[in-house]
Amino acid sequence: MMRSDAYEKGARPDSAPRRSGPPEEGRPEGRRAPEGGGTGGGRPRGGRARRALRWSATTLAVLILGTAGAGYLYYDHLNDNLVKGERSSGDSKAERSEPNAAGQTPLNILLIGSDSRASDANVELGGGRAHRDNPPLGDVQMLIHLAADRKSAAVVSIPRDTRVDIPRCTDPDTGTAYPATNDIINTSLGRGGPGCTLATWENLTGVYVDHWMTVDFAGVVRMADAVGGVEVCVRQNVWDRPLPGVPGGSGLKLRAGKTEVEGVRALQWLRTRHAWGSDVLRTRAQRMYLTSMIRTLRGQNVFTDTGRLTDLAEAATRSLRVSEEIGSVKKLYDLAMQLRTVPPDRITMTALPTVPDPRNANHLLPAGEDAEQVWALLRDDVPFDTKGGKGAASGSGTSGKPSREERTGDPSAPDGEIAVLVRNATRSAAQGPVAGRAGAVARELAGRGFTRAAPDTSAAGAEERTVVRYPAAGLRGDARRVAESLGIPAGSVRRSDDVTDVTVVVGADWREGGTYPEPEPPKAGDLPDDADALSAAEKGACMDVYAPYRW
Known part of the structure; x- marks a missing residue:
């Protein structure tokens, strides 16, 4: 409110006390x-x-x-x-x-x-x-x-x-x-x-x-x-x-x-x-x-x-x-x-x-x-x-880097045996959901050999980024395989207690198409103009005063 x-x-x-000297x-x-x-505490x-x-x-x-x-x-x-x-x-x-x-x-x-x-x-x-x-x-x-x-x-x-x-x-x-x-x-x-x-x-x-x-x-x-x-x-x-x-x-x-x-x-x-x-x-x-x-x-x-x-x-x-x-x-x-x-x-x-x-x-x-x-x-x-010199990440991001799942090489079941639910979470604060999006992605998966893929008709929601979730460690390889087939980065594959099967949560960043539109990795200093960047070393910044509050 x-x-x-x-x-x-x-x-x-x-009535507040003032420091010594005239204000x-x-x-x-x-x-x-x-x-x-x-609580206070005495001075040591x-x-x-x-x-x-x-x-x-x-x-x-x-x-x-x-x-x-x-x-x-x-x-x-x-x-x-x-x-x-x-x-x-x-x-x-x-x-x-x-x-x-x-x-x-x-x-x-x-x-x-x-x-x-x-x-x-x-x-x-x-x-x-x-x-x-x-x-x-x-x-x-x-x-x-x-x-x-x-x-x-x-x-x-x-x-x-x-x-x-x-x-x-x-x-x-x-x-x-x-x-x-x-x-x-x-x-x-x-x-x-x-x-x-x-x-x-x-x-x-x-x-x-x-x-x-x-x-x-x-x-x-x-x-x-x-x-x-x-x-x-x-x-x-x-x-x-x-x-x-x-x-x-x-x-x-x-x-x-x-x-x-x-x-x-x-x-x-x-x-x-x-x-x-x-x-x-x-x-x-x-x-x-x-x-x-x-x-x-x-x-x-x-x-x-x-x-x-x-x-x-x-x-x-x-x-x-x-x-x-x-x-x-x-x-x-x-x-x-x-x-x-x-x-x-x-x-x-x-x-x-x-x-x-x-x-x-x-x-x-x-x-x-x-x-x-x-x-x-x-x-x-x-x-x-x-100012870092290379214009790249310091090394912990997900773009272009193998995830822990990839490094451990978890196996997956054959594509046709993996049960996959697809959830439509394309709604965002600025836009409504894309109607039928879960069904469209499920059909895309089925066409790629994941014949047990189906839309999750019981759930909706909002996610800024598309993710693939799985409920238990034994399904990690399956989730990774599903993500790979759709072009979803490995860093977006996550374990979660709120799903019962491998679940593709289609976010607001993927509102159309059959393959996830992975953006180009961000570059150092690539901030939008309206981010209003200010360096902590900058000494000359001043605020303009809105006219009615000047005196």
Whole structure:
């Protein structure tokens, strides 16, 4: 359900404490979040503990930014701060990528910004007191992709109002089951928690997502305060405030030019939408903030300020909720050590290409082939930039590479003995299903010798990519043989518990013809223009302000 923009009032309460010195436009005016969420923990004492904590604090504080970090300290109070949850709580068919020749696989982390008002701190920062008991919305969603060779990274944002298929999810805390639906993606968070949002991304992209991290309003303020000022830029004076007929607004007020923001003002920057003119442009402002923070943290000598480093450690562990596989200081450290290897000029931040939703002028849809082009780069682990030299995948993609099934040489039964069901899943968010598609592909198989092929008349659905599924290891060779006969790549053959026979699921990428139209493998840097790519090394980016919000 869409929520009124009135909840976006994020201005500083009059009673909020201020930093020393008079507030001025163009000057940071952050403050710490009100207490009331998470567990604390005393500051460790003693020289040895402080020295060790310097390393741990840096690692944790920069983890969600994909930047540098070193060392770790397994302090119980930091581990106790972390709140953990189930990795996936929804139906998803995505599988991990096969390792490349060096045994490496990509790493995918979903970062979710929640609009939850479930605490006094979040109500104060986000407004919308009447929405305190509403399910949270995942208004910020970014997929961080670290290449298998750890030499490049990509970040893809999706606007919160993008309509997608959300799978069946079960809330791990309450046991409540939510049926599959088609709705804007930010509602997935309230339909089974972060694990449902993760499953939604997996089904949308075909990419296995290893972990999720969530942060709420108060967590953003804590992190922004601990990190310190981050430079942002606007080309005109901006004031994101209520206007006649347009309620809400973040309260952000800045003069034209560059400004360092922290605390509440950083949250205001991240939440501003009206002043930029659209939700798509809000994702650009968020990516600009993230790239600036990466550069800020890399450029600081953070090892000399013990008090600040302690604040970083406390802020990070109190602000993050993470999937259970990374629910410890050491595991977060291990992730940070992988993320720190990527230089800023090899970190590319993009937005998912979208088009207007014909069903609702306030919503968006993934932009067909342009969106699929972005997902293909991620699935095949191809860099978003061209600085790798060869313009090819780092080695874990499926295009032109033998799958595990091919390498193990699983035998198949004779074609005429393989029972095959064909399921029509050609419906997509932008197009309806192709009538009779399952029957057409079943007849094609029969003509190629698979005489036991038949359409699955009991099932329909939506899949972006065509896949061949099989229920048990003994049928792996049969499934591979069916895929081969239709030209479906071996990487699209997957084991699944929701089929009883070898099943060809004809997706939205195969709407006509008898042979699967395998596209050309994606090339490095081959992003569509509307992906709005931004390098983390880019320093000159500024936001234009929508005219009604200039002052």
